[in-house]
Amino acid sequence: MEKARIVNLTTNKFVECQFNPNEYTISKQNQWTAKTKKGMDVGETDFGGGQPATLQLKLFFDTSEKGEDVRVYTNKIWELMLIDNSTKNDKTKKGEPPQCQFQWGKTSGSSEASYFTAVIKQISQKFVMFLSDGTPVRATLDVSFQQYKDDKIFPPQNPTSRSAARKVWVVVEGQTLDWIAYREYGSPAAWRHIAETNGIDNPFDLQPGQILNLVPLP
Numbered sequence: 001m002e003k004a005r006i007v008n009l010t011t012n013k014f015v016e017c018q019f020n021p022n023e024y025t026i027s028k029q030n031q032w033t034a035k036t037k038k039g040m041d042v043g044e045t046d047f048g049g050g051q052p053a054t055l056q057l058k059l060f061f062d063t064s065e066k067g068e069d070v071r072v073y074t075n076k077i078w079e080l081m082l083i084d085n086s087t088k089n090d091k092t093k094k095g096e097p098p099q100c101q102f103q104w105g106k107t108s109g110s111s112e113a114s115y116f117t118a119v120i121k122q123i124s125q126k127f128v129m130f131l132s133d134g135t136p137v138r139a140t141l142d143v144s145f146q147q148y149k150d151d152k153i154f155p156p157q158n159p160t161s162r163s164a165a166r167k168v169w170v171v172v173e174g175q176t177l178d179w180i181a182y183r184e185y186g187s188p189a190a191w192r193h194i195a196e197t198n199g200i201d202n203p204f205d206l207q208p209g210q211i212l213n214l215v216p217l218p
Contacts, residue, residue, distance in 0.1 A: 004104035008080060009117070010087050011098070015076040017059055019168055019211065020104070024057035026116075028147075052147035055102060055116050060168060064129055064137040064209040074139055080120050099148050118145035171210040177203045184214050193217055 007014040031048035063070045085095035102116045122144040129138035181190035
């Protein structure tokens with residue numbers, strides 16, 4: 001499955017997600033003002049305009065197998081929160097963080113990639129695994145995008161409807177494919193499905209920290 005990516009629209013450089021998110025949430029609000037009117041249960045309601053949509057998702061990064069600092073990858077997303085002096089606000093003429101696009105999957109009924117043009121409003125990062133010297137090697141990022149442009153290719157189709165990875169399983173020492181298959185699918189025989197999905201030739205050669213994509217059974 002193609003990787004999701006976050007594109008800096010100023011530089012056209014992109015950050016490719018190490019693992020695709022399991023889900024994302026899109027929300028939008030409209031402003032309606034209710035007016036009271038004497039002698040009536042319900043008065044008139046005026047539309048005050050639409051608020052920008054928000055896109056929220058959780059990203060997972062793991063470099064424990066290489067022993068590499070995971071911030072090498074997560075800092076690229078943090079940079080999209082920093083002021084870029086080459087990107088100036090038309091009114092204030094001052095620098096501001098760049099606009100970006102979250103791209104993933106296909107638009108419903110089209111072969112074009114779906115996208116969400118936005119600015120990053122908030123990031124919350126949690127480090128969950130470290131090397132003996134304190135170097136972080138596993139992290140999750142909760143990222144909140146705020147819509148910047150009213151793209152008509154919106155909202156994106158949920159890529160999980162196209163045999164996407166439903167879950168990410170991090171192997172712990174002592175775990176086996178048949179045991180994982182039983183826990184996830186209710187049948188040890190489903191180990192073959194996990195092996196084929198993840199390109200595993202030797203089912204007895206699982207390594208602690210190895211990442212498995214668990215997709216629905218066919």
